[in-house]
Amino acid sequence: MPPRKLAYYSPIMRRFAIPAIALAVAVALLALLAFGVAHQGTSSSIDAQVARGDYPAAPGARVQLPILGSSGHESLADFRGKVVVINVFASWCGPCVAEAPILEQEQRQLLKHDATVLGVAYLDNSSDSEQFVQQHGITYPVVRDVSGNFVKGFGATGVPETYVINRQGRVVALRRFQLAGNWLEQTMTRILAQSA
Amino acid sequence: MTRMRLRTGAIALLLVLITAPFALAAATATAATAATPRASLTDIESDVMCTSCREPLEVAQSPQADSERAYIRGLIAQGETKSQILNNLVAQYGTAVLGKPPAHGFNLTVYILPPAILVLGAAILAFTLPRWRRRTRAAARARAAPVDTLDPADAERLDQELSRFRG
Numbered sequence: 001m002p003p004r005k006l007a008y009y010s011p012i013m014r015r016f017a018i019p020a021i022a023l024a025v026a027v028a029l030l031a032l033l034a035f036g037v038a039h040q041g042t043s044s045s046i047d048a049q050v051a052r053g054d055y056p057a058a059p060g061a062r063v064q065l066p067i068l069g070s071s072g073h074e075s076l077a078d079f080r081g082k083v084v085v086i087n088v089f090a091s092w093c094g095p096c097v098a099e100a101p102i103l104e105q106e107q108r109q110l111l112k113h114d115a116t117v118l119g120v121a122y123l124d125n126s127s128d129s130e131q132f133v134q135q136h137g138i139t140y141p142v143v144r145d146v147s148g149n150f151v152k153g154f155g156a157t158g159v160p161e162t163y164v165i166n167r168q169g170r171v172v173a174l175r176r177f178q179l180a181g182n183w184l185e186q187t188m189t190r191i192l193a194q195s196a
Numbered sequence: 197m198t199r200m201r202l203r204t205g206a207i208a209l210l211l212v213l214i215t216a217p218f219a220l221a222a223a224t225a226t227a228a229t230a231a232t233p234r235a236s237l238t239d240i241e242s243d244v245m246c247t248s249c250r251e252p253l254e255v256a257q258s259p260q261a262d263s264e265r266a267y268i269r270g271l272i273a274q275g276e277t278k279s280q281i282l283n284n285l286v287a288q289y290g291t292a293v294l295g296k297p298p299a300h301g302f303n304l305t306v307y308i309l310p311p312a313i314l315v316l317g318a319a320i321l322a323f324t325l326p327r328w329r330r331r332t333r334a335a336a337r338a339r340a341a342p343v344d345t346l347d348p349a350d351a352e353r354l355d356q357e358l359s360r361f362r363g
Binding site: 021035090125 | 247248259260262263264267287288289290291292302305309313316320324
């Protein structure tokens with residue numbers, strides 16, 4: 001019986017074929033991981049742009065968000081031409097409770113200048129958010145961001161956060177975490193004076 | 197006439213007496229269904245996430261986790277089933293609340309990649325193992341095999357070559 005002829009592979013091919021396949025698979029997995037992380041949308045680039053004075057257009061301006069306690073929807077674009085203070089909050093968040101009276105007081109001033117606070121309930125259920133609004137006598141409009149896609153456009157990682165949008169629809173100031181001191185009052189005085 | 201009325205009244209009374217236990221049983225069953233929990237917090241906690249701390253709710257200790265638990269308890273008290281509660285949680289907190297992400301978009305990789313890697317690994321092993329074994333067996337055979345004897349023509353030629361050196 002003649003000896004069986006084995007397929008010929010060059011020694012280089014034989015030595016590197018399996019490591020090459022393993023490397024290709026590892027690179028593909030890493031690329032997939034990088035893609036996933038990059039699309040989480042928690043970029044903090046807005047902070048840098050605002051700090052530079054290079055005010056970016058407000059992200060997700062056309063995203064329709066459900067109005068709290070209503071079947072209607074509202075988007076940031078509906079407030080075009082107004083200065084809008086977006087406050088991201090949740091009923092279970094202590095700092096949000098502390099901010100509520102400050103924002104409500106500011107709302108009374110803003111109404112005189114064609115400006116408004118817009119509450120965005122995030123990471124919260126609607127019944128608790130409604131209770132929060134009632135308990136703190138909030139009169140400004142409040143919408144819900146169930147998926148978090150709207151606030152993630154601003155790079156939000158939690159609550160509370162506050163962003164100020166000017167009459168041209170650009171982010172001109174923002175504050176991560178709780179409003180401190182008289183940041184809101186000072187910021188709004190400056191922005192309203194600029195846009196008067 | 198009076199006899200006729202009496203008969204009608206008796207029939208009505210009889211009907212009421214016959215149907216009353218069934219009506220009572222149905223009412224009791226409805227009340228019991230509304231009050232009887234059809235899901236448990238422990239069971240649901242293992243399938244949902246604390247959306248702010250990004251941890252499973254069963255281990256999460258944060259104000260949001262407590263709020264989420266209270267909300268789930270409320271739904272359990274209303275007699276909702278586990279799937280109803282999960283749907284309700286998605287409506288309130290988005291799909292991020294689910295421990296297992298829904299199978300569409302980028303999330304599909306969670307379901308596709310592990311079995312794909314397993315199949316790829318198995319295929320690589322299925323391809324390489326027999327080759328390794330063949331090679332090992334061949335090497336073993338080569339070591340164990342006796343030295344081949346030369347055929348007569350080669351033996352004669354070898355003798356001639358050697359005799360030339362020997363002079």
